Amino acid sequence: MTSDPTQVFRQEAQDLFEQLEAALLDLERTPEDRDSIDTAFRALHTIKGSGAMFGFDALARFAHHLETAFDGVRNGKVVASPGLISLTLAAIDHMRNLMESGPAASQDAGDRLIERLEAMMGDSVALPVDRKAVRLAQVPARDTATYRIRFRLPADVLERGVNPLLLLDELRGLGPCAVVALTEMVPPLEEMKPGSCHIGWDVVLTTPAPRSAIDDVFIFVIDDMDLQVDLVTNEAPDPRLGEILVNRGDVAPEQLATALEQQKQIGDLLVSRGDISDDKLKSALAEQKHLRQVAAEPKGQGGASESIRIQAQHLDELMDRVGELVIAQARLKQLASTGDSHLKSVTEEIERLSNELRDTTMGIRMVPIGSLFGRFRRLVRDLSEELGKTITLGTSGEETELDKTVIERLNDPMVHLVRNAIDHGIEAPDKREAMGKAREGHVHLSAVHSGAQVLITIRDDGRGLDVAAIRARAEEQGLITPGTKLSDGELYQFIFHPGFSTAREVSSLSGRGVGMDVVKRAIEGLRGLVEVGSTPGRGTEVTLRLPLTLAIIDGLLVRVGTGRYIIPLAAVEECVELSEADDLRSKGRSFLNLRGALVPFLRLREMFHTRAAAEDFQKVVIVSTGEMRVGLVVDQVIGDHQTVIKSLSKLHADVESFSGATILGDGTVALILDVPHLVEAGQRREPCLAAS
Amino acid sequence: MNAIVSTTALEVLTLSLQGEVFALPAGIVSEILDFVPITEVPNAQPFVGGLINVRGKVVPFADLRFKFGMDRPEATLDTRIVVIEVNLGGEPTIVGILAEKVYEVTIVAPSALEETPRIGMRWRSEFIRCIGKRENDFVIILDIDNVFAFDDRAGQPER
Numbered sequence: 001m002t003s004d005p006t007q008v009f010r011q012e013a014q015d016l017f018e019q020l021e022a023a024l025l026d027l028e029r030t031p032e033d034r035d036s037i038d039t040a041f042r043a044l045h046t047i048k049g050s051g052a053m054f055g056f057d058a059l060a061r062f063a064h065h066l067e068t069a070f071d072g073v074r075n076g077k078v079v080a081s082p083g084l085i086s087l088t089l090a091a092i093d094h095m096r097n098l099m100e101s102g103p104a105a106s107q108d109a110g111d112r113l114i115e116r117l118e119a120m121m122g123d124s125v126a127l128p129v130d131r132k133a134v135r136l137a138q139v140p141a142r143d144t145a146t147y148r149i150r151f152r153l154p155a156d157v158l159e160r161g162v163n164p165l166l167l168l169d170e171l172r173g174l175g176p177c178a179v180v181a182l183t184e185m186v187p188p189l190e191e192m193k194p195g196s197c198h199i200g201w202d203v204v205l206t207t208p209a210p211r212s213a214i215d216d217v218f219i220f221v222i223d224d225m226d227l228q229v230d231l232v233t234n235e236a237p238d239p240r241l242g243e244i245l246v247n248r249g250d251v252a253p254e255q256l257a258t259a260l261e262q263q264k265q266i267g268d269l270l271v272s273r274g275d276i277s278d279d280k281l282k283s284a285l286a287e288q289k290h291l292r293q294v295a296a297e298p299k300g301q302g303g304a305s306e307s308i309r310i311q312a313q314h315l316d317e318l319m320d321r322v323g324e325l326v327i328a329q330a331r332l333k334q335l336a337s338t339g340d341s342h343l344k345s346v347t348e349e350i351e352r353l354s355n356e357l358r359d360t361t362m363g364i365r366m367v368p369i370g371s372l373f374g375r376f377r378r379l380v381r382d383l384s385e386e387l388g389k390t391i392t393l394g395t396s397g398e399e400t401e402l403d404k405t406v407i408e409r410l411n412d413p414m415v416h417l418v419r420n421a422i423d424h425g426i427e428a429p430d431k432r433e434a435m436g437k438a439r440e441g442h443v444h445l446s447a448v449h450s451g452a453q454v455l456i457t458i459r460d461d462g463r464g465l466d467v468a469a470i471r472a473r474a475e476e477q478g479l480i481t482p483g484t485k486l487s488d489g490e491l492y493q494f495i496f497h498p499g500f501s502t503a504r505e506v507s508s509l510s511g512r513g514v515g516m517d518v519v520k521r522a523i524e525g526l527r528g529l530v531e532v533g534s535t536p537g538r539g540t541e542v543t544l545r546l547p548l549t550l551a552i553i554d555g556l557l558v559r560v561g562t563g564r565y566i567i568p569l570a571a572v573e574e575c576v577e578l579s580e581a582d583d584l585r586s587k588g589r590s591f592l593n594l595r596g597a598l599v600p601f602l603r604l605r606e607m608f609h610t611r612a613a614a615e616d617f618q619k620v621v622i623v624s625t626g627e628m629r630v631g632l633v634v635d636q637v638i639g640d641h642q643t644v645i646k647s648l649s650k651l652h653a654d655v656e657s658f659s660g661a662t663i664l665g666d667g668t669v670a671l672i673l674d675v676p677h678l679v680e681a682g683q684r685r686e687p688c689l690a691a692s
Numbered sequence: 693m694n695a696i697v698s699t700t701a702l703e704v705l706t707l708s709l710q711g712e713v714f715a716l717p718a719g720i721v722s723e724i725l726d727f728v729p730i731t732e733v734p735n736a737q738p739f740v741g742g743l744i745n746v747r748g749k750v751v752p753f754a755d756l757r758f759k760f761g762m763d764r765p766e767a768t769l770d771t772r773i774v775v776i777e778v779n780l781g782g783e784p785t786i787v788g789i790l791a792e793k794v795y796e797v798t799i800v801a802p803s804a805l806e807e808t809p810r811i812g813m814r815w816r817s818e819f820i821r822c823i824g825k826r827e828n829d830f831v832i833i834l835d836i837d838n839v840f841a842f843d844d845r846a847g848q849p850e851r
Contacts, residue, residue, distance in 0.1 A: 608734035
């Protein structure tokens with residue numbers, strides 16, 4: 001593990017901020033919820049402690065003030081008022097800022113927050129304490145327990161920026177403790193590396209905190225340290241030295257027995273003095289030995305932790321290897337298809353295994369989308385406050401899993417969509433009431449699996465889209481000729497057109513002009529599609545169709561001339577034959593009559609400057625870009641193909657029609673079509689062709 | 693004219709394109725492959741108009757003959773693909789380049805290295821690092837990063 005420890009801290013802190021935020025928002029709804037208060041307090045405590053340990057001193061100092069406030073809440077001295085929660089939410093933003101930009105960032109803002117916090121604390125304490133809070137105060141303190149903690153840090157711990165003294169201080173903070181340094185591992189002076197940590201520590205701690213609080217102290221180093229925490233049972237308040245040594249594992253029971261035999265034992269003394277008989281002594285010793293064995297048994301190995309942190313890079317490498325395996329397996333399958341039956345059965349076995357391996361590996365990268373949805377609670381809260389609208393956020397399908405990279409890259413487009421739904425979609429409360437709707441607006445986020453795709457829906461119950469206004473605007477901008485027959489769905493797609501509807505308020509989605517094309521591009525960058533549905537007066541629904549993973553897609557393998565290309569199957573609607581009539585007619589115009597609908601088509605052999613002569617029975621693959629349906633004319637449709645996506649190098653960054661490449665079963669490379677870009681390029685070509 | 697361009701000996705791989713002997717620093721060469729089928733990338737710069745499969749990786753294929761304005765006859769039994777690592781604006785990239793014939797890995801002594809003459813060269817001087825004398829002949833030692841950095845269509849460095 002060579003990762004930068006401050007980076008680890010940053011990641012952990014992000015998680016903690018999110019936890020804290022969630023707890024605060026819960027608390028806002030149910031102010032006396034004990035669990036939320038505890039979670040908030042624990043998060044603040046950990047931010048403070050770990051922040052100090054990794055040198056984020058300003059952050060730690062700031063968190064300290066908040067921790068004090070929440071200690072008050074925990075003890076029932078302070079009420080978790082909406083004011084305190086708002087202030088703490090603002091404080092979280094400040095702490096994020098401190099972590100990103102260092103202590104120089106907005107010192108004033110921090111001071112002001114602390115001032116307000118202190119003022120509020122004064123008020124809250126002075127006020128007659130709320131009845132609910134009194135009840136909280138009476139929650140009995142947990143019983144104390146004594147733990148025997150032995151830890152030894154990795155040798156390079158100092159180089160990683162961890163100060164063991166701060167760890168000890170943090171343990172002391174949990175309760176009274178006795179600390180003994182273990183120096184037997186310290187090497188002779190000439191072999192000693194001054195930068196390494198050779199000392200281990202034994203700590204006996206009596207604390208009311210749960211066992212997990214001790215693990216939390218070591219949270220940033222726990223993966224590669226030796227940590228042993230044992231509960232000291234209070235049954236023998238005055239244990240013997242020998243027992244303590246055995247319990248600590250410093251002396252094996254056998255060793256103790258030998259040592260005790262060598263010593264002139266008390267038993268032997270008693271026997272030699274004639275006070276007890278030999279037999280009685282033997283019996284007593286046996287009992288003692290038994291008890292020791294029983295006492296030694298529950299100690300044993302500490303259970304391994306159930307989850308580990310892995311760098312995303314390692315997962316990417318693993319995915320690459322699996323991708324290569326899938327390709328090699330496809331080659332093997334092709335070779336085996338002509339071979340004998342034994343080879344075939346082994347090949348099938350390997351195919352099954354590699355498919356399973358691929359699924360498992362992809363599964364590792366999967367993260368439930370709930371983590372993303374959670375972030376919107378804060379956004380919705382802040383925006384409704386800002387705009388004076390009451391808005392509730394509902395979520396469903398939080399457990400739906402998506403590739404981690406997809407989730408990260410979904411954040412910005414979704415923020416945009418949610419913001420727009422609230423800003424432009426949902427009407428002001430008075431207006432809603434006048435329309436006979438509830439004053440409270442509602443935004444719903446949902447996620448659901450659908451085949452190899454995940455559908456994410458952002459739904460609001462606002463005013464909906466104004467189709468007529470969109471049509472008028474599209475005609476005005478010259479995007480369609482007046483009177484063009486278009487479905488509502490096709491018209492909605494115009495809101496994604498760059499620069500569309502920025503000029504005036506057209507509909508609930510307008511004013512989104514600048515943003516919606518960015519949203520669309522971001523989703524297309526994830527090989528996804530955006531769909532819009534709307535009912536006037538009832539609301540708008542934006543659906544994002546996303547692939548489960550960015551690494552492997554289902555593709556349709558086609559041939560154009562001698563070249564083979566992959567069309568992402570998600571974009572494919574159907575395949576039809578290019579009738580001779582259409583082919584000939586299309587010399588002038590490139591339209592296809594598809595069950596009564598006119599579908600424009602692009603000849604890939606023209607776009608790719610294929611030299612080989614065109615073949616007789618050309619096929620058309622109908623693809624959808626969301627905005628429109630387009631036919632792609634190819635020479636042959638070969639079939640579906642599990643496509644491992646390899647990105648193109650910088651040398652081909654100027655080639656827009658392809659999103660990547662893959663390796664086929666026979667070892668040759670095939671390009672993956674970037675359908676939206678290809679269609680765009682085709683549209684640009686049209687005027688040129690018309691001119692020539 | 694005998695300006696010394698290097699104080700250390702240079703280990704190079706020599707190869708030929710249209711009768712001319714070029715040399716690449718041996719350190720950037722990762723492997724030499726037999727000629728394999730090349731997948732054409734429509735609408736790419738002709739010079740990097742293809743992709744090849746190198747041990748499961750998709751690698752761009754470059755034909756330097758475009759850069760040097762040479763004829764491009766069909767591949768023969770001697771044709772090889774030299775897989776090298778070039779630096780594209782700070783990003784190390786694996787590229788396969790065509791060689792009509794690969795000769796050897798050899799060491800050019802510092803005394804045999806000379807600066808590129810200002811005149812008498814058919815090609816852009818940026819492409820050439822220096823000239824190495826070898827027995828009665830010359831080898832042209834390429835500055836491969838520069839060869840890839842110049843976009844012919846833009847006519848200037850693409851950085």
